[in-house]
Amino acid sequence: MIKQILPLTIFLSLSLLSSCSPNKTAKIPDNNSTLALVANGENFVRQGFLSKDGWNLSFNHVYVNLANVTAYESDPPFNAETVKEIKAKKQVSLLDTIKTVDLAEGDEKTAPILVNKINAEPGLYNALSWNLVKGSDGITKNQSIVMVGIAKKDGKNVNFSISLNPELSYQCGEFIGDERKGIVTKNGTAEVEVTMHFDHIFGDRNLPADDELNVGAIGFEPLAKLAQNDNLTITMEQLSQKLKPEEYQKLTKSVQSLGHVGEGHCYGK
């Protein structure tokens, strides 16, 4: 008798177990719910800011190449500081091509830049992953970040065009800010945000000199020293040769920490 019922028991147990496992396949939305992807360089690049070493930085353009942006309903919620993998109940692709965004567009009142908008199943999209990649043409050809602007200090002006080419993958938790983002209701609209903190590269004079952000930032002074006739047009390869090793290491590490979701940190690699 036991032999007869054992296969049935195993079958029932497996059926129960499989019914408990999460279904990651995204359903086709049966409503008009939308999820928008926006990119934000914050007022650091829209308004400009004072670097940790006293250079007043203004940006005409800050081009970044975004790719493979995916929003997740993560369970458990993803914590970039302690977890290295997003465990998704469901996920939606927000961008599967490369898109160049100028984060310096607009002024301090400008809303974050709309990158893409899709139909999405209602849910709480509390995690985001995205890549920073090299462009294939135009001003970002072979570059992932291009910063164009002017730096001023003590009557000296440096026109700069700094091209960086790291290819990075960021994994982030929920957006942290004044409001919550990523909550898609039926027939509602929500957004998720890629945020980049450029004060991590140049430091912030408004923070104490021993603040870890300033300690980790290269500042602008080492770059200003490389300018010729008040002009600095430089690539990452050239920076790797001309900067001191510790300065170049600071630059690469700070670029890795650029990616945020509002005030929330991301795991970049």
Place this chain on the structure above:
Amino acid sequence: MENKHKYIFILALILGLNYTQKGLTHGSNIEYIFTKAINIKATYENGDLIKNGQVTVYNPSDPANPWLKGFTNEKGEFIFIPDYSITGNWEVKVRQAGHGNIITIPINQDSVNDSKTETTIKAENEGNNNVKSLNLNNTKYTIQQKLIMAGFGIWGCVGTALYFSRKKAEQ
């Protein structure tokens, strides 16, 4: 009989006093109950307390709007009593100086019943004032408890199968 009258007198006195108290215009009343609160402690990675950090609590039935707002105290703590009738993932956001984090606290029937449930949130610091992360330690089922539950589940299946197979054999 004499004792009976004594009791009636005492009862009347108590009722009378009670009535008198209700008649006082400036009477007041303080009551207390024991209840379970969630104590959040926010610290930086270097161990410094996040004092006066901005705290926002969201309940699972209305995740877009704050259920409660407040600030951490001088000890980096924030204590609140959730509405235990709203079960699901409660979320608490702590922000300070342009950086922050959010943490999920599952509230279910066990949260009410299990007195061992203790929730601690620890915020780690990236810099002097930057919230780096929040960690949650929450008591959950042990492996032994899970194995016992799994055992009961399987035994239930076996029992059901035996019942039906016996019925079939009888026919």
